[in-house]
Amino acid sequence: MDIGNFHPLKKVLLNEGTSELYLFQPDSVYIVKLDKQKKVRKIPLLVPEENFIYDFHPISIGDNIYFVEYKGGRLFEYTDNKFIRKDRSFTHKMQINSTVFVHKDSIYRYGGYGFWSQRNFFTYYDKPSSEWQMVAPSSSKILPKGTQDSWVTNVEDDIYIFGGIAMDDYNPEQFYPSHKVFKFNTNAASWQELGDGNIDLSRFSKSIPFGNKHIYLDDKDDNIYVVDIIDNTLKLYKKTSVNNNIVALLNSYYFKGAFYCFIWNPQQPNHFQLTVIPEEEFFGDLISEREFYDTNTAHSSVLLGVLSTLGISLLLFLTRRWYLGRNKITVSLKGLSYKNNKFDMDENSIAAINLLLRSDDEVNSKELMDLVENKNLNFAHNTKIKNKLIAEINFKLRTVLGIKADPITFQKSKIDKRIKTYSIERRYFLIR
CATH class of the missing domain: 2.120.10.80 (Kelch-type beta propeller)
Structure with missing residues (x-):
């Protein structure tokens, strides 16, 4: 056609x-x-x-x-x-x-x-x-x-x-x-x-x-x-x-x-x-x-x-981890460090900080007392040792962080007002 x-x-x-x-x-x-x-x-x-x-x-x-x-x-x-x-x-x-x-x-x-x-x-x-x-x-x-x-x-x-x-x-x-x-x-x-x-x-x-x-x-x-x-x-x-x-x-x-x-x-x-x-x-x-x-x-x-996604995710995780912890004290069961530098702290102080940070419930005075209690001393003397431990920890933490307020404070228990409980400002710490 x-x-x-x-x-x-x-x-x-x-x-x-x-x-x-x-x-x-x-x-x-x-x-x-x-x-x-x-x-x-x-x-x-x-x-x-x-x-x-x-x-x-x-x-x-x-x-x-x-x-x-x-x-x-x-x-x-x-x-x-x-x-x-x-x-x-x-x-x-x-x-x-x-x-x-x-x-x-x-x-x-x-x-x-x-x-x-x-x-x-x-x-x-x-x-x-x-x-x-x-x-x-x-x-x-x-x-x-x-x-x-x-x-x-x-x-x-x-x-x-x-x-x-x-x-x-x-x-x-x-x-x-x-x-x-x-x-x-x-x-x-x-x-x-x-x-x-x-x-x-x-x-x-x-x-x-x-x-x-x-x-x-x-x-x-x-x-x-x-x-x-x-x-x-x-x-x-x-x-x-x-x-x-x-x-x-x-x-x-x-x-x-x-x-x-x-x-x-x-x-x-x-x-x-x-x-x-x-x-x-x-x-x-x-x-x-x-x-x-x-x-x-x-x-x-x-x-x-x-692989790229995993790599990016890992990088983001590490970056976020660094960002969150850049101005915080890193706490492990073995010790404490700040900006990759370890600082001296005795075993009782490390144990007390870990107890306060890792506990989901209130930490009462007796739990902290158990860390430093000397069976040969009376209750009043052991209480002074416990209070001294908390005071020394607060002094070291204030010095390292450059803050004025004590990170560890006490208050009356929500369960029983006769009992004293302790808490710690978690925003200053990164738990490992």
Whole structure:
């Protein structure tokens, strides 16, 4: 089927709901009835603005056709040969070259470039609000690096992101092919890194969606590459005679067991024709099959992430431990130190401080008396020894800490007002 001169034809869209192929020119459209292999007459387009077909990306949901702005968030519905504005957005230039796709009957976008940075999240068009909303990865522990022109495959609640172009974080004007493969689960709102792709998809000049798979071709390569991201397979087939003639700048489609491709018309220069190629005739012999992405890199990244997290946690723990104890007296069962310097204190004093700090209940006078009690002395004499011990401890602690108030004080027991109990200001100490 001869379509005509190459240059006026700018966009091609398959509407699976109506089994029609739309061939958009700047000011008109051809509609090809795929079931009848028939091209209807040329229909003039009442575009809402100049260069509209250049600046917007067509996409279909069921029987409906929409046009999404490349450089911003404007959205039009194409119906009855009219373009109806649907959104309340604007040309924000923050998602240039984002990947536009349909997920559960909603228009999604992933990635994109703008203001020397790249996006690493999804947005979707919300019909009730007529606004674009962000899909927050609220439960994710990792995030992919931002990319543009990425490939997308979505099945049920999973959206696979792979390939595309990434940007150098330290030189925003330098770009490089991304090999990362990620999966986002919309129910869990979480990312999972799957691995690194084994081939550079950016080197291919042609690609064709093939169900949940993607086909990649290039004039300089004699093979056809079929990527199944879900099963993690990469199959190589020999090209057939028709593959090299496929026009790279116009979308080809797979529909109901056949490929609909635009190829150069050998009889007329700068003309091309729409050709239907049955699936069994599209592929040559199978050459090889291997994994598309290497899962070891993802496991290494996870392990590195775990080790990094543990290292950071340990560093934070040690830092917090140092911070909390930097102006405190460190107390152990063996002795006391202040700012890494030990200071002399007798065994009874160390025991008394540990008793006061480690006790969950009130420490009464008798418990402290037991530490210094001499059976050969009477109660009054032992009480003086106990009071002297407390006074000496308070003097040493005040001197070391540079404070005026005694850290150890006494008060009446909450249980029995006749009993004297002791307490210590815990904020001055770090227990080990």
